[in-house]
Amino acid sequence: MNDDPDIAIIGAGIAGAALAWHLAPHARVLLLEREAQPGQHSTGRSAAMFMETYGPPQARALTRASRAHYQQPPAGFTDVPLLAPRGVLYVGWQGQEAALEALLAELTATGAPVGRIDAAEALRRVPVLRAEGLLGAVTEPDAMDIDVHALHQGYLRGLKRAGGALCCSAELQSAHRNGDRWTLTLKDGSTLRCPALVNAAGAWADVVAARCGARPVGLQPKRRSAFTFAAPEGMDARAWPTVAAIDETWYFKPDAGQLLGSPANADPVDPHDVVPEELDIALGIHGIEQGTRLTIRRPQRTWAGLRSFAADGELVIGWDAQAPGLFWLAGQGGYGIQSADGAGQLAASLLRGVALPEQLQAQGVDPNAMSPARFASGPG
Template sequence: MIDFLVIGGGIAGTSAAAMFAPLGTTTLLEAENTFAHHASGRSAAIFVEDYGNDVVCALNTASMAELQDMGALSARGLLMVGPRGHEVEFDGEVRLMQIEEIPFSQAQTLFPILNPTRCTRTAYTDQAFDLDTDLMMQSYMRAARGDGADLCLDQKVEKITKITQGWMVETKTDSFSAHILINAAGPWADDIAKMAGVVPLGIQPMRRSMAQLPPPNGQNMSDWPMIISSAGDWYARPSGASWLVSPSEAVPCEPHDAWANDMTIAEGLSRYEGMVTVPVSRVQSSWAGLRSFAPDQSLIIGPDPISPDFLWFAGQGGYGFQTAPAAATLLALLANGRESDALSPETVAALSPARFH
């Protein structure tokens, strides 16, 4: 009988395992043959403290120091571009993200291929950072293993049974008994809850796609910021020697191993091309991931109010990496009946599964 059994091997599950391993015997189960196979392996890998609703932003703020100490942040910057006809959206996003409007000439210095005939407004912040998601995954897995946790691949959960002392979880090849079950299953979190006889909370997976392009006209993009459209219909950023462009879609779907829709990619690239002076020459590759949202767009962190030995760690949406330090710490505190010093009681309540009951 182990103390803590974590289901899910993405950033949620691995960060949870790292937090719980010092507290007792811990095992993590991942269904795939690699960790971070789904959404965590397909992240936009950017940290913006004011990205998300107020609850998410509180987690971002509480996570930032640990991300810096981990060495996971590096300077990138973020440029918002406003297409003609979307001035209202531009003003709203500037207020929401608390960034400063700048002259077009300055924006063109930051992003030389910006189209002056289509872009009417621009805003910029240097408080946007690349996130080293691989470093984060490896750091959490190393910490978990260092404290004795078992991290298991190819262990798709097939059955969950409530037992006197906790839970029995069965996979195709093994069974595991644990006092506490931690549901960090991403798009499958509601399915895991149903399996356990716990009321699902309405988590909705949403597809988002990405296209990998060569550098526009072979330019050096290393200092270019992340670019987002204030219309919310595409974003772009450098990634090593490639230029990534996302259609920024949010298509509801069932949990699955997502893939990019060719038409969605084409439509997104068309919107992007309208705002730049260099057309897309070719797509090197494309992919998609599922971002999983609770009905109110905030994460779900803590014990289920009806089954308190079932811990929710789900609904990360597009914020899983940038909130991981504070979110995983909060989960461990709540499991031990302790309060958070970093987050207000109101924020903790807004993250609790109890808000849906």
């Protein structure tokens, strides 16, 4: 793109990429990414689940609003299915009866299909579960795996096809508003001007706000660690559902011929290129070994990523209350992949000043509940 864009988006994770794709047919869009490759941070480190029961009400509404795009993306978006059946079992043992019933009631209230199976059925589906004291599980049969890479690349390819641009190794250093335009200065000293600036910087969104002279909204990045390990010999684990402990102390799921495990930790940290603590991995292995007959000799790969939350857990989407021309798309927490298309649709319609798409309204998406204005008198 030779001319200055109408809209510059900071951060080419799934949030910035989805928004850029939705905007590109209507505006000149420039997506700026600090790293040499997009998807290096939270987007490339997720567990790739799509669960309509997961997250606070607006995150769930955006997730429901994303389903149509993921199930039937437009022609040419991708060559592979974006969603694949997976299902989830939340398993409990003796002493956790009340927790199972409480979760069943909580998930039923979300309106998504959920069920309750006994121990025998849970063991039939996942034969390695520890049988002693097993009560059974709460199930979410419609939970899916998302092909995150294909989704992310589909957005980025579509952006370019529609005339937009992605610029990597392009870190926003500062931005100043003069009249009706921002002047952006990148780390290499280059500058560009544009009327609208979108902050989709993931865990760094409060840092980017400060670089634009705006107030932070009080995002808290939280470290979550994960690892892969070999599936048990002689068993075909590929069709197992995701298995999560009812007390949220571990989960595991099939992942590309292996199993992916996590201690389901949520450790508050400052934004950085996060790595797993050894203790996180040890706790995850211990939890999974306690809840199953699996022995995890050595994890094959370990990593950690940041899930960044606003105080109420909902996403932060909308124009900044004080800084003209600054738009927020942040606070995706642990649901940023599954909600990305709905969030992109919402942000694009607010940026363009057009009515919310009907399907967002039908799912109960409420822009006020996600507006950054709810933090206007918050942390300064």
